[in-house]
Amino acid sequence: ILSDTFSTFENTTYDFVIVGGMPSFLACPVQNATNAVHHSNAGAVLANRLTENPRWKVLLIEAGPSHEGILDTKAGLNNRVIKFPRGKLLGGCSSMDGMFYTRGSSSDWDRWANVTEDEGWSWKQMLPYFLKNEYWTAPADGHNDTGEYTSSFHGTTGLTNVSSYNYPQAIDEKILEASKELGGIYAYDEDINDGEVSGIGWSHSTIGGGERSSAATSYLSPDVLKRNNLHILVGHRVTHVVNITSEDGLPSLRTVRFTPEVSIPVGPGPVHKVSASKEVILSAGVVGSTQILLLSGIGNATELASRGIDSLIDLPGVGKNVSEQAIFFSVYALGVPGTVAASTPETEQAWISEWNETRTGPLTSIGVNMIFWFRIPEESPLWDEYTDPASGKNTPHVEVGFDGGSFNPTPRSTIANAIIPLQPESRGSITLASSSPFDSPLIDFAFFDSRLDLLTVIEGIRSVHHFYTTSNAFQVYNLSLVPDFPSLDDDAALEAYVRNTADHAAHPVGTAAMTARDADWGVVGPDLRLKGAVGLRVVDASVMVRTYRLATLKRQVYAIAERAADLIKVAWGFRN
Numbered sequence: 001i002l003s004d005t006f007s008t009f010e011n012t013t014y015d016f017v018i019v020g021g022m023p024s025f026l027a028c029p030v031q032n033a034t035n036a037v038h039h040s041n042a043g044a045v046l047a048n049r050l051t052e053n054p055r056w057k058v059l060l061i062e063a064g065p066s067h068e069g070i071l072d073t074k075a076g077l078n079n080r081v082i083k084f085p086r087g088k089l090l091g092g093c094s095s096m097d098g099m100f101y102t103r104g105s106s107s108d109w110d111r112w113a114n115v116t117e118d119e120g121w122s123w124k125q126m127l128p129y130f131l132k133n134e135y136w137t138a139p140a141d142g143h144n145d146t147g148e149y150t151s152s153f154h155g156t157t158g159l160t161n162v163s164s165y166n167y168p169q170a171i172d173e174k175i176l177e178a179s180k181e182l183g184g185i186y187a188y189d190e191d192i193n194d195g196e197v198s199g200i201g202w203s204h205s206t207i208g209g210g211e212r213s214s215a216a217t218s219y220l221s222p223d224v225l226k227r228n229n230l231h232i233l234v235g236h237r238v239t240h241v242v243n244i245t246s247e248d249g250l251p252s253l254r255t256v257r258f259t260p261e262v263s264i265p266v267g268p269g270p271v272h273k274v275s276a277s278k279e280v281i282l283s284a285g286v287v288g289s290t291q292i293l294l295l296s297g298i299g300n301a302t303e304l305a306s307r308g309i310d311s312l313i314d315l316p317g318v319g320k321n322v323s324e325q326a327i328f329f330s331v332y333a334l335g336v337p338g339t340v341a342a343s344t345p346e347t348e349q350a351w352i353s354e355w356n357e358t359r360t361g362p363l364t365s366i367g368v369n370m371i372f373w374f375r376i377p378e379e380s381p382l383w384d385e386y387t388d389p390a391s392g393k394n395t396p397h398v399e400v401g402f403d404g405g406s407f408n409p410t411p412r413s414t415i416a417n418a419i420i421p422l423q424p425e426s427r428g429s430i431t432l433a434s435s436s437p438f439d440s441p442l443i444d445f446a447f448f449d450s451r452l453d454l455l456t457v458i459e460g461i462r463s464v465h466h467f468y469t470t471s472n473a474f475q476v477y478n479l480s481l482v483p484d485f486p487s488l489d490d491d492a493a494l495e496a497y498v499r500n501t502a503d504h505a506a507h508p509v510g511t512a513a514m515t516a517r518d519a520d521w522g523v524v525g526p527d528l529r530l531k532g533a534v535g536l537r538v539v540d541a542s543v544m545v546r547t548y549r550l551a552t553l554k555r556q557v558y559a560i561a562e563r564a565a566d567l568i569k570v571a572w573g574f575r576n
């Protein structure tokens with residue numbers, strides 16, 4: 001049952017209350033920015049998996065569809081204020097997720113297993129959860145995808161559709177030719193998701209049959225929504241977890257307080273409470289879960305006191321340790337006009353018609369067909385000054401997405417390269433502006449606090465430049481960096497340019513870091529239970545500990561939530 005009115009559910013007793021889920025039911029062209037679907041992975045996965053037990057009743061509370069964007073200041077970006085979007089749902093769809101599918105390297109997961117002292121988080125034990133989540137599908141353009149993925153690393157029975165590229169770009173063939181010519185760090189990688197991440201390979205995306213495959217379409221499909229034991233309350237924001245009793249001397253956090261989202265812009269509305277007999281699970285994301293914990297008095301006691309909030313559990317790690325990747329674009333102009341097709345309003349209309357009729361065409365593409373991952377060489381002087389932040393030799397420092405611009409909304413004759421430092425060392429924070437749940441929190445990702453992050457971007461700029469300028473394949477385009485781009489020999493100008501133009505990559509993690517049960521830092525234990533309490537788990541991207549983070553995030557969150565569902569089922573005596 002799905003409702004936006006709490007009275008529908010008021011008299012039900014729930015085993016589990018999940019916070020954060022945002023189901024959305026509209027199919028959207030994947031390239032239409034105003035019509036894209038964003039979804040909370042973790043909440044939807046848990047809602048699905050826990051209601052597989054028909055005896056458990058589950059309530060999912062979702063704040064969508066009206067989240068406000070948040071403005072924050074970034075000193076490392078020359079004091080620019082940049083917008084950090086969250087799951088804002090307008091008319092059922094919001095412009096959010098890029099649909100890139102990446103899992104990260106095996107050593108990232110193994111390092112996480114070490115830190116948490118739980119082998120269950122190792123690559124070997126998490127790979128089955130990736131496969132459980134995945135349903136590999138044929139690409140929308142019907143091309144033969146043999147050699148673009150290694151089948152043994154992909155699932156064929158899971159819930160979320162995944163495919164290789166769905167529509168070709170003019171530069172694809174050139175990239176493959178240049179990769180063959182240059183080899184080395186540019187060598188072809190058959191599968192970017194086999195745990196050994198290096199070289200240039202085809203991007204994988206969460207698309208099937210030309211449509212976005214979301215948590216809504218996969219984990220909250222119409223069949224799942226028919227389950228009598230799953231109730232979904234949309235349009236309500238959880239503000240606090242509440243301690244009503246204690247157990248074994250610890251606060252028992254099995255009750256949440258919430259209010260209709262519509263009341264938020266105009267002030268407090270009616271306040272409701274609901275309890276879970278077994279557990280409350282926070283899946284409200286890095287910003288949402290952090291805000292709820294802090295408002296509830298769970299965080300640094302001194303800082304909370306300064307906001308007038310009584311401490312419930314003094315857990316200084318909440319909201320700290322946040323790690324976000326910067327994204328920077330190096331852009332090249334083509335010296336040969338028209339070599340890469342540009343879009344016009346007319347061509348765009350034709351693309352929309354094609355997608356509406358057959359779910360094929362440019363709108364089935366995520367815009368980046370090939371990705372390049374590389375490690376800064378061992379002999380780089382950078383390593384004289386900095387410790388390598390990567391978890392192992394199969395873990396890259398930089399990701400580059402090649403965007404040929406052949407079907408972007410604005411006419412272009414450029415190639416843009418999205419450069420992301422994958423292992424940022426800088427650590428920021430999410431703190432409360434006030435004790436009011438209606439105030440947006442303060443977000444500081446502390447970009448480029450560690451200079452290594454900035455220098456890593458510059459390594460990316462230079463490696464891309466080498467690729468284009470030394471390969472024969474790209475000579476036909478007569479490429480040059482766009483006019484305002486500084487000389488690659490001028491380090492100071494390059495640094496300033498990166499600081500002035502970089503943005504966030506929308507992949508923050510770490511505000512409720514998972515550490516070993518007895519560690520004296522961190523927020524949740526390896527079973528995702530909040531330290532110092534009973535009855536509450538956090539299951540979303542916030543539990544990922546900084547450098548144990550990988551590339552794009554969604555798939556990791558799906559896999560984490562799949563394992564969390566199993567841990568919860570076992571803890572409460574249910575096996576499929």
Ligand SMILES: Cc1cc2nc3c(=O)[nH]c(=O)nc-3n(C[C@H](O)[C@H](O)[C@H](O)COP(=O)(O)OP(=O)(O)OC[C@H]3O[C@@H](n4cnc5c(N)ncnc54)[C@H](O)[C@@H]3O)c2cc1C
Pocket residue numbers: 019020021022039040041042043061062063064067085086087088095096097098099100101102236237238239283284285286287288289292506507508539540541542552553554555557
């Ligand atoms: C613009 C953008 C592009 C991205 N592109 C990619 C990509 O291409 N590939 C990829 O893998 N990842 C991508 N990501 C990242 C990925 O989408 C997220 O990291 C991932 O969805 C995190 O999942 P989550 O469950 O932790 O939280 P979220 O997805 O943030 O979900 C949190 C949910 O909780 C709800 N919520 C929040 N607060 C409350 C509250 N107080 N009460 C009730 N409900 C609440 C929100 O409405 C939301 O539905 C992108 C993210 C963004 C923003």
